[in-house]
Structures are given as C-alpha cells and as structure tokens.
Amino acid sequence: MIPELGHFALVLALAIALVQSTVPLYGARTGDAVLMGVAEPTALAQFAFVGFSFAALIACYVTSDFSVATVFENSHSAMPLIYKFTSVWGNHEGSMLLWVLILTVFGALVAAFGRNIPASLKATVLSVQSWVAAAFYIFILATSNPFLRIAQPPFEGRDLNPILQDFGLAVHPPMLYLGYVGFSISFAFAIAALIEGRIDAAWARWVRPWTLIAWICLTLGIAMGSFWAYYTLGWGGWWYWDPVENASFMPWLAGTAMLHSALVMEKREALKVWTILLAILTFSLSLIGTFLVRSGVLTSVHAFASDPMRGVVILAILILFIGGALTLYAWRAPTLKQGGLFAPISREGALVLNNLFLTTACATVFVGTLYPLALEALTGAKISVGAPYFDWTFGPLFVVLLIAVPFGPLLAWKRGDVRAVTQRLAAAFALALAALLAVCVIEGRPVLAAFGVGIATFVILGAITDIVERTGLWRAPLPTAARRAIGLPRSAWGAAFAHIGVGVTLLGIVGETQWGSEQIVSLRPGDKVALRHYDFTFEGTSARNGPNYRELAVRFAVRRNGELIGEMVPAKRTFASREMTTTEAALMTRGLGQLYVSLGDVAADGAIAVRLYHKPLVLLIWLGCVVMAFGGALSLSDRRLRVGAPKPAKRKLALQPAE
Amino acid sequence: MRSTTRLTALLRLLVLAVALTAVGPSVAVQPDEILPDPKLEARARALSHELRCMVCQNQSIDDSDAPLAHDLRVLVRDRLKAGDSDQQVLDFLAARYGEFVLLKPRFEWQTLPLWLAPVAILIVGAVVLAIAVRRRRQGRGARVEATVPLSESERARLAELTGPRPS
Numbered sequence: 001m002i003p004e005l006g007h008f009a010l011v012l013a014l015a016i017a018l019v020q021s022t023v024p025l026y027g028a029r030t031g032d033a034v035l036m037g038v039a040e041p042t043a044l045a046q047f048a049f050v051g052f053s054f055a056a057l058i059a060c061y062v063t064s065d066f067s068v069a070t071v072f073e074n075s076h077s078a079m080p081l082i083y084k085f086t087s088v089w090g091n092h093e094g095s096m097l098l099w100v101l102i103l104t105v106f107g108a109l110v111a112a113f114g115r116n117i118p119a120s121l122k123a124t125v126l127s128v129q130s131w132v133a134a135a136f137y138i139f140i141l142a143t144s145n146p147f148l149r150i151a152q153p154p155f156e157g158r159d160l161n162p163i164l165q166d167f168g169l170a171v172h173p174p175m176l177y178l179g180y181v182g183f184s185i186s187f188a189f190a191i192a193a194l195i196e197g198r199i200d201a202a203w204a205r206w207v208r209p210w211t212l213i214a215w216i217c218l219t220l221g222i223a224m225g226s227f228w229a230y231y232t233l234g235w236g237g238w239w240y241w242d243p244v245e246n247a248s249f250m251p252w253l254a255g256t257a258m259l260h261s262a263l264v265m266e267k268r269e270a271l272k273v274w275t276i277l278l279a280i281l282t283f284s285l286s287l288i289g290t291f292l293v294r295s296g297v298l299t300s301v302h303a304f305a306s307d308p309m310r311g312v313v314i315l316a317i318l319i320l321f322i323g324g325a326l327t328l329y330a331w332r333a334p335t336l337k338q339g340g341l342f343a344p345i346s347r348e349g350a351l352v353l354n355n356l357f358l359t360t361a362c363a364t365v366f367v368g369t370l371y372p373l374a375l376e377a378l379t380g381a382k383i384s385v386g387a388p389y390f391d392w393t394f395g396p397l398f399v400v401l402l403i404a405v406p407f408g409p410l411l412a413w414k415r416g417d418v419r420a421v422t423q424r425l426a427a428a429f430a431l432a433l434a435a436l437l438a439v440c441v442i443e444g445r446p447v448l449a450a451f452g453v454g455i456a457t458f459v460i461l462g463a464i465t466d467i468v469e470r471t472g473l474w475r476a477p478l479p480t481a482a483r484r485a486i487g488l489p490r491s492a493w494g495a496a497f498a499h500i501g502v503g504v505t506l507l508g509i510v511g512e513t514q515w516g517s518e519q520i521v522s523l524r525p526g527d528k529v530a531l532r533h534y535d536f537t538f539e540g541t542s543a544r545n546g547p548n549y550r551e552l553a554v555r556f557a558v559r560r561n562g563e564l565i566g567e568m569v570p571a572k573r574t575f576a577s578r579e580m581t582t583t584e585a586a587l588m589t590r591g592l593g594q595l596y597v598s599l600g601d602v603a604a605d606g607a608i609a610v611r612l613y614h615k616p617l618v619l620l621i622w623l624g625c626v627v628m629a630f631g632g633a634l635s636l637s638d639r640r641l642r643v644g645a646p647k648p649a650k651r652k653l654a655l656q657p658a659e
Numbered sequence: 660m661r662s663t664t665r666l667t668a669l670l671r672l673l674v675l676a677v678a679l680t681a682v683g684p685s686v687a688v689q690p691d692e693i694l695p696d697p698k699l700e701a702r703a704r705a706l707s708h709e710l711r712c713m714v715c716q717n718q719s720i721d722d723s724d725a726p727l728a729h730d731l732r733v734l735v736r737d738r739l740k741a742g743d744s745d746q747q748v749l750d751f752l753a754a755r756y757g758e759f760v761l762l763k764p765r766f767e768w769q770t771l772p773l774w775l776a777p778v779a780i781l782i783v784g785a786v787v788l789a790i791a792v793r794r795r796r797q798g799r800g801a802r803v804e805a806t807v808p809l810s811e812s813e814r815a816r817l818a819e820l821t822g823p824r825p826s
Contacts (some may be wrong), residue, residue, distance in 0.1 A: 235722055242717045346790060356784045364777040371773045381769055384711045386719065386762025393777045510789035600689065600724070609690050 003068050006056025007147040010097075013049040013104070014137035016042050021130035024123035028196075036123035039154040040111040043126050047108035047134065054088075054101045057146055061088050067153035070094060070146045076159035076577055078548040083232050086169040086317070087160040092294060092310075095144035095173060100136050100176075102181040107133065110185060110210070117206050123308040124192035125185070132184055135317045143310045159548065159577035168228030172221060179218025180286040183255060185210040187283035190276045191325060194332040204266035204275065209636055211262065211279075215255045216632040222248050223625030234583035236613050238621060240513070241387045246369045247289035252281040253362035257355045264348050268340040269411060271352070273333045276356075280329060284322040285362075291318050292369075350408035350416075357401040375398055402455050402506065405499055406462020409492075410469065424469055428461035443515065452510035459503035463496040494635025498628045505624025511593065511617025518614075522607045525529045530616045534595060536568070541608075550575040551584075554599060554608060558588065570597045572609075592617050692732055692741070699757070703736050706748055711762050719762055732761075749819060 020042035027035025059065075062086050066072040074091040075084055089098040107129050114122055140146070189207045193199040225248070230238040239245065258278040264271045291314045368385045375381055406428060410421045427574040436454030443449060468474065470492060471484040519531045527538045539555040553571040557564060568586035575582070585598035593616035600609030688707070694700040707721035712728040720728040721734075731752070738748045752760050764770040809817065 237722065240717065240722075341795065352788065357783070360777060360781045360784060363780045367773060367776040371770075371776075375769060379769065382757060382759040383764045383770065384759055384762050385764055386709075386711060386717070386774065388709050388763030389773075392763070393774075397777060397781070429661065520688050520690050520693060611688075 001064070002056050002059050003147040003149065004080075006053045006060075007145065009049045009053040009056065010141060010147075013046050014134060014141065016046050016049065017130045017134040017137060020046065020221065021134055021493075022125050023127075025127035025195075028120040028123040028127070031120070033119065036119050039123045039126035043104070043107040043111035043130070046130070047104040050097075050101050050104045054097055057094060057097060058085065058088050060147075061085065064157065065153075066155070066157050067149050068146075069148045069150050072150060072154055072157050075157040077156060077547055078285045079160065080547055081164070082167070082170065083160060083165050086163070086623055087174050090160050090164045090169055093140070095177075096136070096140050096144050096294070097146055097175055098174065099181060100133060100140065102177050103129070103133050103136065103184060106182055106185050106210070112390060114206070121189075121192055121196065121203075121206075125188045128188040128191045128195075129184055132188075132321065135320065138205075139313050139317060141587045143488060144315050156577075157577060162549070162573065162575040162578060162580050162582045163232065164229065165582075166232055168224060168232065171413050172224045172228055175221030176223055177221075177254075178222050179214050179216075179250075180251060180289060181219060182210065183251060183279075183283040183286050185214070186279040186365050186443065187259065187325070190279035191328065193276060193336075194328050197332060197335055199272050199276065199336055201266050201269050204262045207279070208259075208262055208266065211255065211259055215259055216629045216636070218248070218252050218255060219625055219629045219632065220469050222252060223622045223629075227622050230618075231585055231587060234585055235611065236585070236596045236598075236615060236618075238604030238618070241390045243369050244293050246365050247285075247292045250362050250365050250369075251282050251285040251289060253358050253365065254285050257358035257362070258282050260351045260354050260358075260641075264351050268342065268348055270340045270342060270348055271347045271355075273336055274355070276333065276336075277299050277329060278359075280325045281324075284318075284325070285366075287318050287321060307554045330381045330484075339416075343414070343420055344417040345407065345411070347411045347413045350404070353404060354401065354408060357397055357404075361394055361397045361401070364397065365390070368393065376640060399455065402459055402502065403434050405459050405502065405625025406465065409463070409466040409495055409499070425462060425465055428465045431461055432458035446514040449510050449514035452506060452514065456503045456506040456510065459506065463499035463503070467493070467496050487597065491635045491638040491639055494633075494638065496631070497634060498631030501624045501626070501631055503624070504620050504627055505622075508592075508617050508620030508622075508624060512615050512621065515616045516613060516618075521610055521612075521613045522603065522605050523610050529610075529612065531595075531612050533560050534614065535562070536597070536612060538610075539567075548577065550604075552599075554610070556586070556597060558595065566595050572599050589619065592619050592623075594618050633656055688732060689724075689729065692729070692736065694736055699736075702745060703732070703739055706735050706739075706745055707732055708747065709762050710752060711760050713756060713759060722760050 006371065020039060024036050027033070060068045060071050061075055062081070064071065064075060064077040064084065065562035066075075070091055070093045074087045074094075079087070087094075089095040107126060110117075110122070110129075111126060114125075117125070166269055186207050189203065189210070222245075225245070226238045229240070230236055258275060261271045261275045261278055265275045291311075294310060294314055368389055372383050372385050375489075406425055407418075407421055410424055411418075428640060432454045435457040436450045439450040440447070441452045465483070467488070470488055473479045473481045476484070517532055519529055521527075521529050523529065524540045525538050525540050529536050535558070537557040537559070539557050542553050542555070544551050544553070550569050551573045553569050556568045556570075558566050558568055566588060568588055570586040571584040573582045573584060574580070583598045583600075585596055588595040591612065596613040596615055598611055600611065602608050688704070692705060704721060708719050710720045711732060712718050712720045712723035712725055712731070714725050714727050717722045718728075720731045734752070735748055738751055743751065749761065753765070758764065764773060766774050
C-alpha cells in the first residue's frame with residue numbers, strides 16, 4: 001500500500017506542476033493577481049506531495065519491503081539502519097526522487113520566504129521552475145519509477161554496493177544535489193527576467209541569496225565527496241579528474257563566476273546580460289552533470305545503472321531546457337538595457353577578469369571531459385583525457401587567477417588605481433615571497449611546492465589585507481578598528497573568508513602532492529616499517545563479523561622517534577551478498593597532516609601487502625572548502641540579503657503609539 | 660516482456676558487479692613489483708600516473724589493481740630496466756594498446772582542438788571583452804565627454820566662478 005501511495009503522490013505532484021507551470025505565467029503576462037497567486041500554494045503543495053512520496057520510499061527501505069524492486073536491488077535486511085536509510089538515494093531511481101524533492105524544497109522556499117520579490121516576477125520564477133519539475137516527474141514516472149513492485153517478492157535483498165555503505169552517502173549526494181538543483185532558482189530567475197524583459201540591480205539582489213545557498217551546498221558537497229573518496233578508496237587520492245567529479249566541478253566554476261558577476265550587477269548595474277547567461281549556463285551544466293552521470297554515457301563508479309532509454313529522455317530534457325533557454329536568451333537579451341560604465345582598471349574590471357578566467361577554466365574542464373566522447377562519435381578514435389591533461393591546462397589558468405585574487409577586493413568601483421593597490425599589497429607580497437624562499441631553503445627540491453606555498457600565502461594575506469585596510473587597523477587606535485570591524489558588512493567578511501579558504505585549500509594541495517611520502521611493503525606479524533619520522537610495527541591480526549560482512553583487521557603500533565603515539569587498525573571487509581571486498585583505511589591525524597594505512601592482498605604465505613602514507617597538510621584541502629562555505633554563509637547573512645530584513649520606511653510606524 | 664526487462668536488469672547488475680569488483684577498493688602497486696633502484700622506480704611511478712588501466716573506469720594503472728594494470732606496471736618496469744627513455748616507454752605502450760592508454764593525449768591533429776581549446780577560449784574571450792569595452796566607450800560618447808579637457812571658453816568661465824571675488 002505504501003509504495004502505491006508514494007507513486008500516486010508523485011503523479012499528483014506532476015499534475016500540480018503542470019498547473020503551476022502555466023497558470024501563474026499566464027497571470028503574470030495578463031496582470032491577473034489571482035492567477036499569479038496560484039504559484040505559491042501550488043509550489044507548497046508540490047513540496048508536500050513529493051515529500052510524502054519520498055517519505056513513502058524511505059518507509060519501504062527502512063522496513064525492508066523487498067516487494068519493491070529498488071529496495072530488493074539495493075538493500076539488505078541485515079544492514080544497519082542508517083544505511084537502509086541512505087540507500088534510498090544510493091541508486092538511480094531513489095536519487096532522482098531526491099533530485100525532485102530538493103527541487104520542490106527550493107520552490108517552496110521561494111514561495112514561503114520570497115516575500116520581497118514582486119508578484120509577477122515571483123509567479124514567473126515559480127512557473128519556470130515548475131517546468132523543470134514537470135519534466136523530471138515525467139522522466140521518473142516513465143523510466144525510473146522507484147515504486148515498481150515485484151510479483152513474487154524475494155526473502156532477502158541484494159544489498160547496497162559496499163563502497164556506498166558509508167556515512168559519506170548520508171551527506172555527499174544530498175549536499176551535491178542541493179547545489180545542483182539550487183541553481184535551478186537562479187535559472188528560473190534568469191528566464192523570468194528574459195520573459196519579463198526587465199532586469200535591474202534589485203533582480204540581482206533577489207537572486208543572490210538563492211545562488212549563494214546553492215553555491216555553499218555545492219562547495220561542501222564536492223568537498224565531502226573528495227574526502228569520502230580519500231578515506232574509502234584505499235590509496236588516499238582526493239581528486240581524480242574523473243568525468244563525474246568534473247560534472248560537479250563545472251557548475252561550481254560557473255556558479256562561482258555568477259556570484260562574482262551578480263555582484264557587479266547589484267552594485268553597478270553592469271554585466272546584466274552576462275549574468276543572465278551565466279545563470280543559464282550554470283544550471284545547464286548541472287543538467288549536463290545529471291545527464292553524464294545518469295545516462296551511463298560515462299562509465300564510472302557513480303553510474304548506478306545505464307539504460308539507453310533513460311539517457312535518451314534526459315538528453316531530450318537537456319536539449320529542451322538548454323536549447324530553449326539559449327534561444328530565449330538570443331532573442332530577448334539584446335533588448336535588455338546596458339548598465340553603468342567602468343574603467344578597465346576597477347573593481348568591475350577585476351571581476352570581469354575573474355569571470356574570464358573562471359569561465360575559461362570551466363570550458364577547459366568541459367572540453368576535456370567531453371572531447372573523447374565527441375572524437376569517438378565523429379571518427380571512432382578512442383583517446384583518454386586524464387589528470388595530466390587537466391594539470392597542464394586547468395592548472396596554469398588557476399595560477400593566474402589566484403595571483404589576481406587579492407587585487408580585486410582592494411580596487412575601487414568604477415575606476416581603480418593599480419599602483420595604490422599594489423602598495424597596499426606590498427606587505428602581503430613580501431611575506432608570500434619570504435614564505436616561498438623559506439620553503440625553498442628548508443624543503444629544497446620541489447620548486448613547484450615553494451611557488452604553491454607562495455601563491456597560497458599571497459591569497460590568504462591579500463584577503464587579510466583587505467580587512468585590515470577596511471578597518472584601518474594600523475592607522476586607527478585599536479577600539480576604533482574593532483568597532484569598524486564589527487560594522488563592516490558581513491559580505492566583506494564573507495568575501496575575505498571565501499578567498500582565505502581558497503588559499504588554505506591550495507596549501508593543502510601543495511602539501512599533499514609535493515611533500516607526501518609512501519611505503520608499499522609486504523609485512524608479516526612482528527615486522528617493522530619506517531616512514532618519515534614514524535615507525536610502524538605489525539602487532540597482529542584479528543577477524544570479526546559485522547552485521548553484513550566479515551572483517552580482517554591488522555593492528556599497527558605507531559611510534560614517532562621511538563615513542564609510542566598510538567595504534568592504527570586498517571581492515572578489509574568482505575561482503576558475502578555481493579562477493580565484494582572493501583578496504584577500511586586507518587587514519588591518524590597529526591596536526592594538519594595524516595598518516596594513512598591501508599591493506600592489500602594477503603599472499604599465500606600469509607604476508608599482507610600494506611601501503612602506508614604520510615600526507616602532510618592534507619586536512620587543509622577540505623578545511624579550506626569549509627572556510628569557503630563559511631565565507632558564503634557570512635555573505636548570506638549580510639543585512640541587505642537577509643530575508644525579511646526591516647526596511648527603513650517601516651521605522652516610522654514604530655514611532656506611532658500602539659493601538 | 661516483463662521477464663526480458665528483469666533479465667536485462669539482472670544482466671546489468673552482473674555487469675556492474677563485475678566492473679566494480681574489477682575496480683575494487685584497490686591497492687594498486689604490489690610490493691613485489693617495486694624495482695630495487697629507487698630512481699628507476701620513481702620514473703616507473705611517474706609513468707604509471709600517465710597510463711590508463713584500459714579495463715577500468717578512469718583509473719591510472721598506478722591506482723588500479725586489476726590484473727591488466729599489474730601486467731602493464733610490470734611491462735613499464737621491464738622497459739625501463741631495458742634502458743628505454745620515458746618517451747620510448749609511452750610510445751611503446753601506445754603502439755601496442757592504442758592512444759587510449761595515454762591519459763595525457765599526444766599533441767597531434769586529432770587532439771589539436773583539445774589542447775588548443777583553453778588558450779583559444781581565453782584569447783577569444785579577451786578579444787570579445789576588449790571589443791565590447793571599446794564599443795561601449797564609443798557608444799557612450801556623451802558620458803565619456805566628462806573626462807575630455809575643458810575648452811578655452813569653459814576654462815575662462817570656471818576661472819570666473821572659482822576665482823577670487825572681485826570686491
């Protein structure tokens with residue numbers, strides 16, 4: 001009964017979506033307030049019905065109802081409860097339902113909290129967003145229904161892919177989808193602006209919080225995915241330039257560009273047409289990401305299933321939305337009025353440069369990801385584009401961008417003075433140079449590492465310089481500076497933290513890639529192995545049974561300069577239901593770095609292949625992402641963006657006597 | 660009809676299971692593969708990062724523990740021991756297994772657009788920007804005039820207005 005109710009709720013949501021995608025739009029075009037008013041309740045109702053549908057699916061998984069096909073294929077009665085819960089979206093059908101759930105969450109949020117958005121714009125935005133929702137409901141109902149029943153229900157499920165039986169699955173996909181799908185709001189705003197033929201600074205202000213929320217979630221989602229891959233795949237890699245990773249990275253790059261260009265639009269009314277285009281492109285890249293992952297065009301660990309029919313439908317959705325949006329853009333964009341003028345050397349100019357490099361970087365990832373597919377389709381030649389290509393192309397672009405980052409926030413709007421800014425950055429630059437030279441002298445060899453550290457230091461200190469300049473820390477007495485620091489707009493702090501986060505991540509990348517060391521050895525009980533300042537002693541093995549796996553664990557005593565600092569217990573798990581083994585690496589945090597031990601095969605003579613890594617500064621990679629997201633959150637809490645922030649005009653009312 | 664779909668579903672799962680076991684949570688380079696000469700081994704590792712394990716999903720032979728990756732790693736080390744240069748090893752493998760094995764595609768006709776795309780996009784973007792800036796400056800002559808030096812009569816008028824008051 002429950003699956004049928006869930007299925008039925010989804011069909012109802014489709015019906016509501018069809019109403020929401022037409023009626024309010026017609027109302028907005030004819031100026032009919034009643035018809036426009038339909039948008040809000042329908043958006044909330046869509047959320048309610050999809051929420052119900054999703055809850056029904058969760059109920060099926062939690063109660064291990066193996067009469068439902070997807071539950072049978074992806075769950076097991078012996079799995080811990082949390083994995084029964086997360087396996088809801090650990091497969092194609094469920095993850096698509098999560099996708100539309102988040103879509104309706106955003107729709108409902110706009111309906112409930114977008115109080116300051118003008119009625120016609122809001123109605124159009126919700127309508128446009130509902131087109132996307134309707135398309136995806138049809139896709140789910142027609143090709144990927146998660147509620148399909150099996151006539152003769154089996155007694156036991158096939159279990160979730162063991163690699164996915166991890167806490168990461170609870171966080172990574174929902175965060176990533178919040179990011180992907182959150183950009184649908186900026187997309188809907190862009191399309192609404194094109195339909196209405198009107199766009200101004202206020203538009204940028206309304207869009208900004210939604211874009212920021214999506215960007216924060218995407219940042220954390222990507223970081224979580226990277227961290228998950230790091231600890232779960234067994235060799236400590238954290239980014240592979242895998243097509244699926246690229247699929248999530250492209251919307252992030254485009255979204256970052258959009259956040260910056262929307263800033264220019266909000267403050268100076270310039271770059272309107274470009275911001276609209278970026279909003280369309282960012283969501284298009286999210287859709288392409290969904291297509292790449294779900295259609296099975298690319299084979300990767302993330303492709304839960306590959307069914308040509310699904311690919312064709314998603315491709316159709318893709319062509320409809322991206323093609324339609326770009327056509328509308330080509331038709332309407334020229335009618336939008338251009339905004340304020342600015343000199344090439346100015347804050348606006350710097351943000352344009354930022355956009356040039358971010359979009360080029362994004363295009364590079366796009367070309368690198370899709371070129372092999374295109375080439376094979378056109379000529380039949382098979383080539384691979386892997387990490388070395390991106391290191392050579394994406395790397396230099398980002399280096400230039402990062403060196404330019406500190407200049408942006410210090411330049412004045414309209415017309416800036418590079419010389420003055422350079423003077424202000426002199427201290428940051430000198431310290432960065434000192435760091436570079438210090439690294440050269442102390443660590444020596446990889447020159448690349450020294451440059452990496454230099455650039456990262458420059459980015460971090462540049463962001464701090466901006467705050468110091470704004471508060472006048474050196475010139476004014478401390479209390480004044482502190483008061484100014486509190487008075488600074490949160491968005492200024494947000495920008496500084498986001499930029500610091502970029503520098504921190506870069507430091508982590510440099511540390512891990514340039515100074516990491518590893519040992520690959522075959523060990524027996526009692527053997528010792530040294531790695532950097534650490535000694536590992538093979539203490540012994542133990543076997544135990546988990547809920548749905550068997551585990552072989554190896555205990556290592558870890559000593560630093562002869563002194564015992566702890567124990568590391570890497571393990572190998574064998575899952576009977578799928579006949580798969582996973583490696584559970586042991587991690588020990590030392591400052592900002594980590595020790596990493598994982599097990600390989602057991603040889604016939606009882607020796608175990610063990611790999612041990614020392615990864616200095618590795619935690620900074622993800623810490624930097626968290627700092628970036630924190631910056632985004634600070635910016636989101638900025639007074640001017642706070643939803644429902646009191647307007648100055650209302651203050652007068654407060655003076656009147658209470659009735 | 661239903662039985663066929665279920666059969667395909669089953670087949671799909673099988674394929675997926677096989678593919679995933681092949682990828683596995685892996686351990687790549689095995690202790691017995693490692694060369695005694697650390698310099699040669701370092702070169703072998705660097706080369707391994709540039710070679711694709713062809714039966715895996717986007718993994719280099721350094722990361723993969725599929726049997727084929729093992730064979731390729733041993734092959735790379737054999738070639739290095741035989742005195743090949745890095746480029747010779749890559750050429751040898753590409754000749755034997757096709758361009759698909761190279762994670763860093765070679766610079767040739769069919770990969771020309773791939774390698775030139777980033778630079779081309781950057782240059783085109785910069786040129787478009789430059790043109791847009793210039794066109795807008797010309798189109799907005801009225802506003803830019805503010806920065807044009809004052810004419811003789813204007814200067815006289817300004818001096819008259821700001822000069823010391825005749826009293």
